[in-house]
Amino acid sequence: MTQLTVLERQNPPDPTPRLGVVGRWGVTMARHRRIVLTAWLLLVIACASAYPALHAGLGSPDYSVPGSDSVAVDRLVAQHFARFGTEQDLIVFHSAQRTADSTEYRAVIDKTMTAVRATDGVAGAIGPYEGNAAAQISPDRQTAVGLVGVDGGMTERVRIAKELQSTLARQSVAGVEG
Incomplete structure (x- = not known):
């Protein structure tokens, strides 16, 4: 005991350890x-x-490769099918209670397509009753599809798509969703 005490007195432990x-x-x-x-x-x-400012500057990336076949096809589609813009989107109408033949269902589609056509950046729109009904209305008559052509660059098309989604949310009525 005395030897340990003497050693401790000679070399006491450092009370403040060295910090890194x-x-x-x-x-x-x-x-x-x-x-x-x-x-x-x-x-x-x-x-x-x-x-x-950061959020306004963000946009969807353009993954197209300059000089590739897909860029050439995009250019040709825009040139020869200008009515439907650079990008084509679909609007799907569905009702579990009504069929596409009911007046309520048709009223929702007509109202929605009118609102879509009035949206800035929409090049054209074809409702299920204006196009090929056999291809745009399902056999059970509860689901129908409308075609929307959108113009502009990648960032502009994303903005238009978001605007169309909010327009569609406002147009849906109980029983028929667009």
């Missing part, structure tokens, strides 16, 4: 916590104010 770089950084942050919290708050405010 990360430890010293942590101690500095703890000592200056108000400055650190203020800096973080300012950073959050700066990021929140920059978000609308």
Whole structure:
């Protein structure tokens, strides 16, 4: 016991262990916590104010390869079938209670197609009663399809698609969904 006590007295343990770089950084942050919290708050405010500009600048990427066959086909489709724009989308109408022959079902389709045609960026639209009804209305007559042609670049088409989705949500009525 005396030998251990003598050794401890000669080399007492260091009461403050040596900290590495990360430890010293942590101690500095703890000592200056108000400055650190203020800096973080300012950073959050700066990021929140920059978000609308960032969100407006984001768009869908264009995966087309210049000079490829698919780019040539897109160009030819736009040139020869201009009525239906650069991209064609489908609107699917469905009702579990009504058939495409009912007046309520047809009223929803007519109202929806009118609203779709009025949307900026829509090159053209064909409802199930205007096109080939055999191909656009299902055999059970509860599902029908409308064709919508959309114009513009990739970012513009994404914006139009979102606008069309909100238009469709407003046009749906109980029993018939578009």
